Amino acid sequence: xxxSELLKGSLKTIVMQQLKEHGKMYGYEITxxxxxxxxxxxxxxxxxxxxxxxxxxxEGFLTTETEFIGKRVRKxxxxxxxxxxxxxxxxxxxxxxxxxxxxxxxIETKKA
Amino acid sequence: xxxSELLKGSLKTIVMQQLKEHGKMYGYEITxxxxxxxxxxxxxxxxxxxxxxxxxxxEGFLTTETEFIGKRVRKxxxxxxxxxxxxxxxxxxxxxxxxxxxxxxxIETKKA
DNA sequence: CAAATATACATAATATTCTTATGTATTTAA
DNA sequence: TTAAATACATAAGAATATTATGTATATTTG
Numbered sequence: 001x002x003x004s005e006l007l008k009g010s011l012k013t014i015v016m017q018q019l020k021e022h023g024k025m026y027g028y029e030i031t032x033x034x035x036x037x038x039x040x041x042x043x044x045x046x047x048x049x050x051x052x053x054x055x056x057x058x059e060g061f062l063t064t065e066t067e068f069i070g071k072r073v074r075k076x077x078x079x080x081x082x083x084x085x086x087x088x089x090x091x092x093x094x095x096x097x098x099x100x101x102x103x104x105x106x107i108e109t110k111k112a
Numbered sequence: 113x114x115x116s117e118l119l120k121g122s123l124k125t126i127v128m129q130q131l132k133e134h135g136k137m138y139g140y141e142i143t144x145x146x147x148x149x150x151x152x153x154x155x156x157x158x159x160x161x162x163x164x165x166x167x168x169x170x171e172g173f174l175t176t177e178t179e180f181i182g183k184r185v186r187k188x189x190x191x192x193x194x195x196x197x198x199x200x201x202x203x204x205x206x207x208x209x210x211x212x213x214x215x216x217x218x219i220e221t222k223k224a
Numbered sequence: 225c226a227a228a229t230a231t232a233c234a235t236a237a238t239a240t241t242c243t244t245a246t247g248t249a250t251t252t253a254a
Numbered sequence: 255t256t257a258a259a260t261a262c263a264t265a266a267g268a269a270t271a272t273t274a275t276g277t278a279t280a281t282t283t284g
Contacts, residue, residue, distance in 0.1 A: 008117065009121070009269095017216060028233080037215060070280075072231075072280075109207050139261075162264085163241085187262075
């Protein structure tokens, strides 16, 4: 796990990218997918994830459908059309930020 | 300027890297240097910078010397030996984080 | 089969770290 | 001479994370 200060500000971008890539997903699924892709380096915490999902929904970037799996509720999130644009924006913003940081820190980042 | 959420968690790394590169610097100088290198994209605010400098000093990563330029005080910061190690750590951590994020966001970052 | 672990949601208290605003004061440029 | 730049600093507030807590079902393991 990273000293996750760095994660601040990137969480929503990560979440939306997952939805962009995999279509509708539920919260727990997102945490597991991100954990898997990052080889356990990024573990989204519930206390951060759920409020973020709710905020994105309130902002109009996500919609939800509730499903019952047995007796257990599962809440699926998907990107709205606005959300589809937003995630592209977010990713570009992140890429630009990294470019600037590479310049400042004088580093080359390797492919992961 | 970025939606500077992304900057959160990177500020101390940026500051220490500047000191690593240029030797002793004072606060205002750091803001100007970073602004210049980033082509105005990163503008450190005083309300964030000075507390960060004080914190880094308290943590033992920086030392200070005060100088008078005319009647005006100028406070120079430099890396301590511990600070020299810390900045390398921080930069590595950032590079690793970016690698993971590139994997997650499926992007290639260009040279700035 | 009982107990531990994993799945699945959520919120509250707290911590951290930023922005914005405010304050003080000197120096330089218009 | 007045505005802008230089140079420090702190306080109020906002945003966003961590940690803890709560509830409940489903699955795995000893």
